[in-house]
Amino acid sequence: MPSPAADDNQPSRKPTLNRRDLLQGRLWKLMRPSERTPLVMRYPKTRADVDGSDLAPSSKPSSKTPRSIGGIAIEPVPPTAFDTTAPPRSFPVFRPPGAVAEHQFLAGCTRCGDCVDVCPHDAIVKAPDRMGAIAGTPTIDADANACLMCEDFPCISACEPGVLSRLLPTTIGTARVTEHLCLAHHSTICTVCSERCPTAGVISVSDGKPTIDEGTCTGCGVCRYVCPAPENAILLMPLLNRPSLPS
Amino acid sequence: MDSKRRGFLKSAAMAAASSMVLGDGEFSLPVLGAADAPNDGDDVTWNKAPCRFCGTGCHVQVGVHDGRVVAVAGDKAAEVNKGLLCVKGYHVGGILYGADRLTKPLLRKDGRLVEIEWDEAIDLIAKRIMDAPEKFAFYGSGQWTIPEGYAAQKLMKGGLSNNHIDPNARLCMASAVTGFLATYGVDEPAGCYDDLDACDVLITWGNNPAEMHPILFSRVTDRRSRGENVRIIDISTRRTRTTDAANDYLEMDPHGDVAIALGIMNQLIASGTYDKDFVEKHCAFRALESESPTLQGEAISEDEFRKRIAAYTPERVEELSGVPADKIRMLGKLFGDRNLRITSLWCMGMNQHTMGTAVNSLVHGVHLLSGHFGRPGDAPTSLTGQPSACGTVREVGTLAHALPGGRVVANPDHRGQCEGFWNLPAGRISPTPGFHTVKMFDQFTKSAEEGGDIDTLFVQVTNPGQTLPNLNKLFNDKEILKDKFLIVSEVYPTATTQLADLILPAALWVEKNGIYGNSERRTQQWFKMVDPPGEARDDTWMTIAIAHRLLELGHEGMKDKDGEFIFAVKDDQGEDIPIWEFEHYYDTNVDKHLFEEYRQFTTMKHKNLAPYDEYVKARGLRWPVVQQDDGSWRETRFRFAGFDDPFVAEGEEFDFYHSSSGDGRAQVWFHDYQPPPEVPDEEFPMWLCTGRVLEHWHTGTMTRRLPQLNRAMPTAYVEMNLQDALAQNIRQGETVVIESLRGTTQLPVWIDGRGRPPRGTIFVPFFDETKLINNCTLDDHDPFSKQPDYKKCAARVRKLSEASS
Amino acid sequence: MPISGLVITFDQTFDHIDETLSRLRAEPAIEVGACDRQQCAIVVDTPSQADDKKIYQWVQDLPGVAGIQVAFVGFDDDATPDSSSTTDSVD
Incomplete structure (x- = not known):
């Protein structure tokens, strides 16, 4: 029974770049894996760093029943602290599913917190005060808790002002694999993102390496949440230019 | 862009490109040169260490800042992993910093654990041993460093005249040992990882290296991406990432x-494609005695072998194995082709097997009969799961029947040699083998009235409360026995510490000096880089401190022939260095003293080791390491092969110089197929197989404390075939109850997940201490290796609603 | 305006590496650095990414070139802004 990998036994072709790669600066595509900068795992430098951050490992492996999506458990362990510096003044944020265009959202959202309260997975949180204009509005941070894309979207049902709407797509963003950080691209085996992705067919694995179909990806962030690479290899981008609702 | 910046960019580009043409700089050791280490600034010191986890033996670069491990990277100078690491390896530094590290000795008083001082703990242990030295047992593991295992071995067999010392490796690679002994007369693989770079065909026998030894597996798959042709044949009971x-x-x-x-050997004989020349010069045939069989068996003629093997036709093998006859013929043809280079890999699939010794011997036999042996790429190689299963357990011999350097307690010459090296009075070492693992825990969990004659058990660097088979019988029963005393040296609370009477906080990995020996005979040294937390201390120190307390209490066994303490270390003036006091333990390098003493033992079986300082300079050396005329030390890649092994005489092509037939020949074994001890029936209709996963190492006591790994693999699960699940109306993710005759556990179902078992088979990983699958597994074991079979027993899956009703 | 440091690996069966080297030296966008019989370091400096790609393909097609590895890539400061920078960001 030949596997897909069996077809790779031809002499390797010279690497090539297409125009899109060039425009996007993907010159690292030309590098063979052996030439990539090696991965380095960095740990907090002091005990205080650990205690002060959410990275502190839980005191004991949790024994409670894990939450699951599609039958595959996603245990809520503390988030990965990648950056303790203050966020820039201006940046895109992830809104809950079904959010209207950002200007309408900011205008219409009453900061009531109902969507935060009903989220069964604690994925929706209020933006903190340091975020200025958006403070108090609902956001999702996949590093802390990914959106699990509930079938019945209680967050949308709970939204009285209607800035979350069933009439709009529930996609909240899209994900991309950053190949030079991805373990599967560093001559080792890792298939976690494809195993945990809650949407069938979004992450495919070919020759051991994952590819995300940006067309069907919902941006839920489960892949980022579970990625075990030394530096998270999943780049999440919020949905840009969300549609407006007729007012 | 201004021209100055452009000029700078151009010179940087040229420098980068030129450095690749001119090659890398030299490495300075032991601290890595700045050029080799990741650039983290001047305040980070880099040093080398083998990874703490599996038996592959990858080297990592460890960055230390202000007494803390702050970074880990793959070590480019290491031949094993060439700068690469698996997902666990990148996180290995984090295992030191889990929030619940044990930092104080804890004694159970009236059911509660209370903090006590180290002096009290050591005193307590020594007094329990003094009361009944023969009822004391020591249980260790393949994660013992070589000096830790050696010290434990010397305390028990040389000091206490007590052979009740065994390691968890009994559960892990004992059948590999007996397979090597039966075939070559001496333990451990002849080949090495270089075979993976040279083979045309890789056969994985019940083995999933893609998840369990990922760096070795990628060594093969990377060759494909370089355009080389490697055919991988996966023989397995379920589809895995290796199958992919x-x-x-x-x-x-x-x-x-x-x-x-057996079927492959049948085909080689039937078609006449076996290597007649190799067999005639270098092999003999052997089978078990019909009455009271032994590991050595009895010689049989080639004709007798042909007669017996004739029964295993491809059609018969298809009936027994489920593999189609034409596939058996295909394998027979592959092995019949001498132009191919074939490497076989196996690990727990063939070792955790009630016919473990037999199947190990048979796969060696396939390679010997076909002559696929001893050329680079032609090798039967067993992998180990622990970082020093080879270095410590197999070479130091921390097994109930063994002595260091391939010796056994039953042999009077071997005992005499050890008493000589240790300067002990003749007769100190007991000739009777001690209890092997299953027996040891059986004795410990039985009351004295029922004949349970182990009452104090000291466990170091392992977690039997999770890994023993049939836990309800072999571990949990201890709880009710008040006169039993369990001492556990650990770094975190575990399933084992739950029943411990005394818990000792241990130093971990680079918090102490260490030496490991990996799967390819590579001995690897590292230095202590950071202090252990709180009052955690080295395992070797614990052993020596107990021995010294016994000496103070008047135990004669703690003295050698001349009345000196058996672990005495002298300074330049000939004065004792008080290494039994922890504040003086690092006044000298105790590891080096113990290693130099141990080295003397290694030459008898031609497993020669170099002096300690040679290992400081190297990323490990593969034994036998032999000094050259110019004073340098040369390692050996291919044992028994004339072109590389220094112990094969000039001009000889091969020499199996520890041959059990005494004539330089390896043994090709015949064993009849025997069915498994327990097979599914109407009541328990499923095969249950257990094993590991990529993200967690063994019982997860270390890896489950790493948030990234725990997110990636948060819980154990049961893999089921979709059709089986449909037939029982079981949904993806539903929690079900797994039951066997011996016990039960609850697990969520994963259908079509990472592993895909065929109908009638389920698989459960054992890393999750909250879901103990070893409640269900079988304690039946191989008759020679005493290794239990964790890979097959009969079980059933029930919906929660059915099970509770 | 990209600047890249590349390493050319030569085909070991090819006998006319010197000719290939002189063609490389003759190309104004390329600066040739350290060389031996197996490998050669070059820096490519071009006005646009399209030109960079052209040069890259040209080098790749030269006789005797078995492969190119990228050692370094430098980007211009005033590169075309990424279209994705118009986002839902808030101020």
Whole structure:
């Protein structure tokens, strides 16, 4: 029974770049894996760093029943602290599913917190005060808790002002694999993102390496949440230019 | 862009490109040169260490800042991993910093654990031993460093005249040892990882290196991406990540491997394609005695071998193994082709097997009979799961029947040699083998009235409360026995510490000096880089401190022939260095003293080791390491092969110089197929197989404390075939109850997940201490290796609603 | 305006590496650095990414070139802004 990998036994072709790669600066595509900068795992430098951050490992492996999506458990362990510096003044944020265009959202959202309260997975949180204009509005941070894309979207049902709407797509963003950080691209085996992705067919694995179909990806962030690479290899981008609702 | 910046960019570009043409700089050791280490600024010191986890033996670069491990990277100078690491390896530094590290000795008083001082703990242990030295047992592991295992071995066999010392490796690679001994007369693989770079065909026998030894597996798959042709044949009871990369997948029934190996030999003989020249010069034939069989067996003639093997035709093998007859013929043809280079890999699939010794011997036999042996790429190689299963357990011999350097307690010459090296009075070492693991825990969990004659058990660097088979019988029963005393040296609370009477906080990995020996005979040294937390201390120190307390209490065994303490270390003036006091333990390098003493033992079986300082300079050396005329030390890649092994006489092509037939020949074994001890029936209709996963190492006591790994693999699960699940109306993710005759556990179901078992088979990983699958597994074991079979027993899956009703 | 440091690996069976080297030296966008019989370091400096790609393909097609590895890539400061920078960001 030949596997897909069996077809790779031809002499390797010279690497090539297409125009899109060039425009996007993907010159690292030309590098063979052996030439990539090696991965380095960095740990907090002091005990205080650990205690002060959410990275502190839980005191004991949790024994409670894990939450699951599609039958595959996603245990809520503390988030990965990648950056303790203050966020820039201006940046895109992830809104809950079904959010209207950002200007309408900011205008219409009453900061009531109902969507935060009903989220069964604690994925929706209020933006903190340091975020200025958006403070108090609902956001999702996949590093802390990914959106699990509930079938019945209680967050949308709970939204009285209607800035979350069933009439709009529930996609909240899209994900991309950053190949030079991805373990599967560093001559080792890792298939976690494809195993945990809650949407069938979004992450495919070919020759051991994952590819995300940006067309069907919902941006839920489960892949980022579970990625075990030394530096998270999943780049999440919020949905840009969300549609407006007729007012 | 201004021209100055452009000029700078151009010179940087040229420098980068030129450095690649001119090659890398030299490495300075032991601290890595700045050029080799990741650039983290001047305040980070880099040093080398082998990874703490599996038996592959990858080297990592460890960055230390202000007494803390702050970074880990793959070590480019290491031949094993060439700068690469698996997902666990990148996180290995984090295992030191889990929030619940044990930092104080804890004694159970009236059911509660209370903090006590180290002096009290050591005193307590020594007094329990003094009361009944023969009822004391020491249980360790393949994670003992070489000096830790050696010190434990010397305390028990040389000091207490007590052979009740065994390691968890009994559960892990004991059958590999007996397979090597039966075939070559001496333990451990002849080949090495270089075979993976040279083979044309890689056969994985019930083995999933893609998840369990990922760096070794990628060494093969990377060759494909360089355009080389490597055919991977996966023989397994379920589809795994290894299957994903394989060209051929042969799905066998449990125990089918025995029949498959017999079938290949049948084809080699039937078609006359076996290597007549190699067999005539270098092999003899052997089988078990019909009455009271032994590991050595009895010689049989080639004709007798032909007669017996004739019964295992491809059709018969298909019946026994479930692998189609034409696939057996295909394997026979492959092995019949001397132009190919064939490497076989196996690990727990063939070792955790009630016919473990047999199937190990048979696969060696396939390679010997076909002559696929001893050329780079032609090798039967068993992998180990622990970082020093080879270095410590197999070479230091921390087993109930063994002595250091391949010796056994039953042999009077061997005992005499050890008493000589240790300067002990003659007769100190007991000739009777101690209790092997299953027996040791059986004795410990039985009351004295019922004949349970172990009452104090000291466990170091392992977690039997999670890994023993049939836990309800072999571990949990201890709880009710008040006169039993369990001492556990650990770094975190575990399933074992739950029943411990005394818990000792241990130093971990680079918090102490250490030496490991990996799967390819590579001995690897590292230095202590950071202090252990709180009052955690080295395992070697614990052993020496107990011995010294016994000496103070008047135990004669703690003295050698001249009345000196058996672990005495002298300074330049000939004065004792008080290494039994922890504040003086690092006044000298105790590891080095113990290693230099141990080295003397290694030459008898031609497993020669170099002096300690040679290992400081190297990323490990593969034994035998022999000094050259110019004073340098040379390692050996291919044992028994004339072109590389220094112990094969000039001009000889091969010499199996520890041959059990005494004539330089390896033994090609015949074993009849025997069915597994327990097979599914109407009541328990499923085969249950257990094993590991990529993200967690063994019982997860270390890896489960790493948030990234725990997110990636948060819980154990049961893999089920979709059709089986549909038939029982079980949904993806539903929690079900797994039951066997011996116990139960609850697990969520994963259908079509990472592993895909065929109908009638389920698989459960054992890393999750909250879901103990070893409540269900079988304690039946191989008759020679005493290794239990964790890979097959009969079980059933029930919906929660049915099970509770 | 990209600047890249590349390493050319030569085909070991090819006998006229010197000719290939002189063609490389003759190309104004390329600066040739350290060389031996197996490998050669070059820096490519071009006005646009399209030109960079052209040069890259040209080098790749030269006789005797078995492969190119990228050692370094430098980007211009005033590169075309990424279209994705118009986002839902808030101020």
